[in-house]
Amino acid sequence: MKSIIVVARKDLRIEGRSRTLLARVVPFALLVLVLFAVALDSEPLILRASAGLVWMAILFATMLVVQRSFEIETSDAALDSVLSCTSSPSRVYFGKALATFVQLFALATLLVLCSVVLYGSRVDGDGLVLLVTVMLTATAGLSLVGTLYGVVVARLNGRDSLLPLLSLPVLAPLLIGAARATEAAFGSQTIDMSNGWAWTALLAVYAVVFGSAGAVAFAPLAQGDS
Amino acid sequence: MNTAPSHVAVASIRGTGTGATRVLGAISLALLVWLVVSALFLTPADVVQGDSVRIMYVHVPAAWVAYLAFITTAVASGCSLVRRHRTLGFDRVAGASAEVGVLFMGMALVTGSLWGRLTWGTFWQWDPRLTTTLFLFITYVGYLAVRQVDVDPQQRARRSAVIALLAVLEIPLVHFSVVLWRSLHQEASVLNADGDVRLDDLMLFTLFSGVVAFTLVFAWLVIHRQRLTALADTERVIGLDSAIAVRRAEVAR
Amino acid sequence: MKDLGFIVASWALTLGSVGLLALVTIRRARELSSRVPDERKPWV
Numbered sequence: 001m002k003s004i005i006v007v008a009r010k011d012l013r014i015e016g017r018s019r020t021l022l023a024r025v026v027p028f029a030l031l032v033l034v035l036f037a038v039a040l041d042s043e044p045l046i047l048r049a050s051a052g053l054v055w056m057a058i059l060f061a062t063m064l065v066v067q068r069s070f071e072i073e074t075s076d077a078a079l080d081s082v083l084s085c086t087s088s089p090s091r092v093y094f095g096k097a098l099a100t101f102v103q104l105f106a107l108a109t110l111l112v113l114c115s116v117v118l119y120g121s122r123v124d125g126d127g128l129v130l131l132v133t134v135m136l137t138a139t140a141g142l143s144l145v146g147t148l149y150g151v152v153v154a155r156l157n158g159r160d161s162l163l164p165l166l167s168l169p170v171l172a173p174l175l176i177g178a179a180r181a182t183e184a185a186f187g188s189q190t191i192d193m194s195n196g197w198a199w200t201a202l203l204a205v206y207a208v209v210f211g212s213a214g215a216v217a218f219a220p221l222a223q224g225d226s
Numbered sequence: 227m228n229t230a231p232s233h234v235a236v237a238s239i240r241g242t243g244t245g246a247t248r249v250l251g252a253i254s255l256a257l258l259v260w261l262v263v264s265a266l267f268l269t270p271a272d273v274v275q276g277d278s279v280r281i282m283y284v285h286v287p288a289a290w291v292a293y294l295a296f297i298t299t300a301v302a303s304g305c306s307l308v309r310r311h312r313t314l315g316f317d318r319v320a321g322a323s324a325e326v327g328v329l330f331m332g333m334a335l336v337t338g339s340l341w342g343r344l345t346w347g348t349f350w351q352w353d354p355r356l357t358t359t360l361f362l363f364i365t366y367v368g369y370l371a372v373r374q375v376d377v378d379p380q381q382r383a384r385r386s387a388v389i390a391l392l393a394v395l396e397i398p399l400v401h402f403s404v405v406l407w408r409s410l411h412q413e414a415s416v417l418n419a420d421g422d423v424r425l426d427d428l429m430l431f432t433l434f435s436g437v438v439a440f441t442l443v444f445a446w447l448v449i450h451r452q453r454l455t456a457l458a459d460t461e462r463v464i465g466l467d468s469a470i471a472v473r474r475a476e477v478a479r
Numbered sequence: 480m481k482d483l484g485f486i487v488a489s490w491a492l493t494l495g496s497v498g499l500l501a502l503v504t505i506r507r508a509r510e511l512s513s514r515v516p517d518e519r520k521p522w523v
Contacts (some may be wrong), residue, residue, distance in 0.1 A: 166368040173403035241508040337489040457511040
């Protein structure tokens with residue numbers, strides 16, 4: 001447990017110094033939200049689609065955050081040094097996923113606030129509880145899957161385009177679930193709160209399944225030529 | 227610069243075929259001819275769907291082979307991870323089967339939407355089966371893209387095996403979430419929602435022979451393509467060896 | 480026959496692309512096979 005936190009803190013400290021998230025990812029995600037609104041060009045339509053649009057923006061941002069997370073490891077073969085520092089590679093996996101999770105959760109919070117401001121989404125008491133739970137489980141799933149596929153492509157040429165190609169189909173259930181549950185939290189007419197909670201349960205199952213898969217698969221993938 | 231070493235002279239140009247694959251190929255060709263004749267001319271038109279049912283005889287076998295291919299890929303990938311001393315052999319089967327599977331799945335999607343246009347009135351419906359198939363298709367396109375990247379064969383085997391096994395986790399989750407997603411919506415009104423076809427004996431037999439024929443074609447393609455990968459790997463090693471030999475000879479002179 | 484175009488297109492696309500893949504495979508195999516000695520082909 002301790003080494004997980006050490007790895008996560010290392011990644012977050014690098015982020016704190018380089019400010020990639022703040023300088024590139026946040027502006028990018030906000031831009032995506034604005035561009036969606038411009039493209040749809042109809043206020044009722046935007047309000048109806050707001051939950052899906054927020055999660056699309058987070059999905060795109062996940063790609064950038066994961067790429068950054070492994071960019072710092074592949075330069076100077078840092079991943080090998082990190083792996084040799086801990087007893088089990090799965091702790092490195094969970095550590096990197098935890099750092100990604102912290103960043104994505106912060107981003108998700110910001111984007112939901114922006115959705116309230118820009119798209120006019122509304123959240124009340126019960127909805128807020130659901131919304132926070134959805135954000136927690138969905139970003140956990142996003143960061144676990146993202147980190148897993150990040151290490152799959154980490155040592156490959158052309159990883160920038162391979163990462164979305166491989167991970168976006170896998171993330172599709174997360175997008176569906178998070179968007180529907182958020183829609184429920186925003187108080188839409190088409191989907192009620194209990195459905196929203198059912199989706200949240202699916203998101204949690206998803207995070208657990210892929211978290212376990214990642215813990216098993218990380219070791220053979222992270223090691224270089226053997 | 228010609229780097230061909232002398233022992234290449236004994237190589238025949240027989241390709242990847244053997245007696246067994248030729249027999250397999252001949253049987254599949256004969257079955258395909260029968261399938262085309264029977265499906266397009268001998269079988270009757272369906273009572274509800276009319277002649278558009280003739281697309282079924284190519285669509286259903288293609289979809290069957292596509293799923294068979296991905297099961298093959300998953301099993302071969304699992305074997306390549308477990309049985310360390312034969313990793314590369316299983317990896318080649320997994321790769322060849324995914325290549326053929328992507329082709330058949332693409333065809334199943336295309337013929338399915340052509341059939342859907344005739345029976346449902348739309349090319350595409352977001353129903354769970356179609357959506358899952360589409361995601362499976364994209365996933366394996368990504369799998370093949372990773373295989374294209376030039377890395378050491380052992381590492382490629384390990385990496386692609388993991389991706390194939392993750393796809394096995396992914397597909398049920400995609401399917402389940404799409405089922406849940408679609409259950410909230412009213413079905414779009416379609417001409418014939420379930421596309422039910424009542425099959426007489428000849429139609430059933432034709433469909434069955436289509437499945438057999440396509441399975442044999444799949445087997446033929448996978449055998450040849452995995453041998454082709456083996457050839458390409460060997461050829462690269464030989465090319466490298468002979469290049470080194472030529473270089474050594476130059477240095478020694 | 481009604482909807483002839485759709486039916487013919489389905490069959491032609493499927494059989495055509497599978498045939499094309501088979502053809503490409505055989506040709507490439509012949510080409511590579513001539514550069515690899517027989518003793519390194521396990522199936523010979």
